[in-house]
Amino acid sequence: MAVTPSSISLEALEALDLDPAFALHRGGKLEVRSTVPVRDADDLALAYTPGVARVCSAIAEEPELAKDYTWISNVVAVVSDGTAVLGLGDIGPAAAMPVMEGKALLFKQFANVDAVPVCLDCTDVDALVETVVRLAPSFGGINLEDISAPRCFEIEARLRELLDIPVFHDDQHGTAIVTLAALKNAARLTGRSLGDLRVVVAGAGASGIAVSRILLNAGIGDIAVADSKGLIYEGRDGLNPVKEALARDSNRAGLRGSTEQALAGADVFVGLSGSTVSEQAIASMAAGSIVFALSNPTPEVRPDIARKYAHVVATGRSDFPNQINNVLAFPGVFRGALDVRATTITENMKVAAAEALAAVVGDEDLSADCVIPSPFDERVAPAVVAAVSAQARADGVARL
Numbered sequence: 001m002a003v004t005p006s007s008i009s010l011e012a013l014e015a016l017d018l019d020p021a022f023a024l025h026r027g028g029k030l031e032v033r034s035t036v037p038v039r040d041a042d043d044l045a046l047a048y049t050p051g052v053a054r055v056c057s058a059i060a061e062e063p064e065l066a067k068d069y070t071w072i073s074n075v076v077a078v079v080s081d082g083t084a085v086l087g088l089g090d091i092g093p094a095a096a097m098p099v100m101e102g103k104a105l106l107f108k109q110f111a112n113v114d115a116v117p118v119c120l121d122c123t124d125v126d127a128l129v130e131t132v133v134r135l136a137p138s139f140g141g142i143n144l145e146d147i148s149a150p151r152c153f154e155i156e157a158r159l160r161e162l163l164d165i166p167v168f169h170d171d172q173h174g175t176a177i178v179t180l181a182a183l184k185n186a187a188r189l190t191g192r193s194l195g196d197l198r199v200v201v202a203g204a205g206a207s208g209i210a211v212s213r214i215l216l217n218a219g220i221g222d223i224a225v226a227d228s229k230g231l232i233y234e235g236r237d238g239l240n241p242v243k244e245a246l247a248r249d250s251n252r253a254g255l256r257g258s259t260e261q262a263l264a265g266a267d268v269f270v271g272l273s274g275s276t277v278s279e280q281a282i283a284s285m286a287a288g289s290i291v292f293a294l295s296n297p298t299p300e301v302r303p304d305i306a307r308k309y310a311h312v313v314a315t316g317r318s319d320f321p322n323q324i325n326n327v328l329a330f331p332g333v334f335r336g337a338l339d340v341r342a343t344t345i346t347e348n349m350k351v352a353a354a355e356a357l358a359a360v361v362g363d364e365d366l367s368a369d370c371v372i373p374s375p376f377d378e379r380v381a382p383a384v385v386a387a388v389s390a391q392a393r394a395d396g397v398a399r400l
Contacts, residue, residue: 030105030117072137072139073140075113075114075116075140076115078100078115079144081120084205101117103143106331110381111385125151129155140338142163143168143170143330144170144171166344175211175324176211178354179324180214186312189312189371193219194215194218194220195219196221197290198268199266199267199269200226200269201271201272202269207272208272209243217347228275230256230257230258233255267286267290269282271301282305285309285310291310291314293306299315314372321370325375328380328384336349340389345388348395353387353388356387357383360377
């Protein structure tokens with residue numbers, strides 16, 4: 001087979017490496033290391049043949065032993081098809097790999113979970129589900145990442161039905177968990193409960209739907225969700241099945257029109273759309289309003305503008321207070337689920353994670369600039385792990 005020369009010259013690579021982001025990524029961000037020594041023939045005979053054969057035979061007779069005598073009880077597949085990567089859109093599996101490597105790095109850094117990036121060169125729902133099911137025996141959990149909506153909803157639902165290990169779409173549920181935690185604390189700071197709040201969500205993709213769902217489950221007062229065509233309500237033409245279901249459960253006030261129209265008198269704005277919201281719309285919100293402008297890299301409204309009117313402002317960025325960052329959730333959620341060998345991640349486990357995360361911010365720390373802890377707060381992961389493990393046992397999905 002003929003070898004095709006690289007189109008990238010050494011000089012071009014060296015020029016890219018002048019950018020510290022490229023320099024950090026050179027060679028990738030991950031490696032595989034052994035956990036046992038192989039120093040001599042005796043070690044080799046135990047780690048590989050003939051000793052390994054005894055372990056294989058035992059697992060063949062009792063498959064559950066694989067969770068004790070292989071790595072799968074502590075390893076997660078980070079799976080993407082590259083169709084919705086960050087704010088970059090459909091850039092394909094190869095270009096998605098740096099993000100999946102980064103996700104795996106964060107799993108290890110924050111919860112000592114080993115993770116393997118798996119970027120799949122297929123976008124057909126049936127093919128993707130079949131591929132993940134075939135790979136699943138090698139892993140203790142599946143973290144779906146950067147898969148476009150509405151496909152992501154069906155993919156996750158089918159995998160949850162087919163597999164007896166945790167399946168978690170972080171773009172949906174990680175965002176939802178952290179948003180709920182921050183909103184609980186923002187409500188506490190302003191002397192209200194979730195049931196007192198009317199929320200407007202801009203964006204009905206994976207994260208917008210999941211955030212809306214977890215807020216509804218947590219008892220939010222009312223919530224209206226807008227997509228690119230305006231507010232979602234029962235009977236609106238052109239809704240896919242996911243949006244139709246959300247329309248039945250939300251917008252009890254029957255609002256129609258635009259996001260900005262719905263913001264008049266609203267208590268909370270959650271932006272997950274990549275769109276913009278005017279200063280006038282933010283100014284029209286109720287007194288003591290809460291603004292979570294979470295689109296990256298450009299929030300729906302500039303934080304300095306939002307702060308002129310809102311009591312609490314959060315973004316998805318690390319250079320402003322109150323960063324809504326998924327890393328606060330997914331490492332601890334998987335660590336907690338893996339520790340008890342949970343068969344799934346329930347809605348109660350997600351809410352428990354949010355409650356634990358919110359509780360990390362005590363009364364002495366709670367302020368307009370601190371409604372959610374830093375990702376580097378060492379209390380975060382242990383709190384989420386304990387809550388998720390306990391809830392898995394309470395929900396009857398734990399095997400330990």
